[in-house]
Amino acid sequence: MNVIIASTSTVYGGKYLDYLTEELKSLFANIEELLFIPYARPNGMSYDEYTQLANNYFKFLDIKVNGIHTFDEPKKAIANAKAVFVGGGNTFVLVKTLYEYNLWSVLKQKIDNGMPYLGTSAGSNITGQTMRTTNDMPIVPVPSYKTMGIFPFNINPHYLDTTPELLKHMGETRDTRLKEYLHFNHTPVVALREGSYIKARKNQYLLKGSYNARVYFEINNVQEIAPETDLKPLFENS
């Protein structure tokens, strides 16, 4: 496993993927072509537009970005890929499309075999056990909430702390929503604040970035975990 999953593609005030550049140089060292999966369609943008956005960034790393939609057989495109990046957007739209093309097992197998993988936001959500902790609206139906399951937990990207300003407008807080999830589900959740990411190898899930992750083990066991912590041992008995 050679994976980076990030809460977001873009930190506030920064440019697309810019804060991850040093990590991506390392993740994609010796990679010349990257397979991009634009299915999540942020802002409803087209696959071509979204692929162009990714390409605009990666050309500075001398990496060519190929959108999976330009291949006749998406499953084969993944099977032949040297590296994959799944961008953010709407998780329901992404998951629906991955089911339509039956891409889950080939993607998981490639990641298990060490192919470099980058996921941001929805692209991080799908590495968890299920998409039940997405923040996105159910704008399209999905056949199942089950996702790739390369980690023994779920991801909640864009984790929002409960501040007085937010309380004025939020309805329920993110913390409440995640605890509601735990009333009905037992898979723990790693909630990542903006700018946080997990750098994962087979034997280590390293938390990176400037902020703690908030890990929901159970409804009465929620812990703040510091950057540079290996998350993997925390889930070994769960």
Added chain:
Amino acid sequence: MNVIIASTSTVYGGKYLDYLTEELKSLFANIEELLFIPYARPNGMSYDEYTQLANNYFKFLDIKVNGIHTFDEPKKAIANAKAVFVGGGNTFVLVKTLYEYNLWSVLKQKIDNGMPYLGTSAGSNITGQTMRTTNDMPIVPVPSYKTMGIFPFNINPHYLDTTPELLKHMGETRDTRLKEYLHFNHTPVVALREGSYIKARKNQYLLKGSYNARVYFEINNVQEIAPETDLKPLFENS
């Protein structure tokens, strides 16, 4: 139709339902017993606890609150009800349970026949055409996103404006999420800010409260609608 659907049960700094008291005295005039549907379970609280919360408020209006879960046959409980209140919580949990007990048509019929109905948050979401514009996490599966459809639009409760503070942490804004919805769906959305509600009769859907509603007719036709506007004519040709 004799309906109030509210963005929230509780405005910031206020008590449960307090800001709606004058409206509820009128909506539930001459009502002695209210059927409460606690299926959405905010904070995962039990049906009994949630019903007690509603009861604590309504006893000051001399209205007895009966939880639907205390009846052997929930469908018959609705058929016999003089008034219904569906509280907020998780929309997926609420919708799943309404499907399990097959309660949609009896509830819609009663509302069509003029039974007073109060919905807050998730209880407002289910009056729209679908639940595709809920803000809640998909913590349980639902057989369908289709909801009661007493209005020709969907509801987005707890509408959040895009402020610089929120932009730092939000991933995508609510506005972006609703526009993504409109890329895949044609049913318009009435987004209600906290403290806003719709007071609906057969021939008038009156917007109440201090704030504009933000109405998403189409992706390029989003309008701010002032309080005291009748929303119904806005949808007559849609």
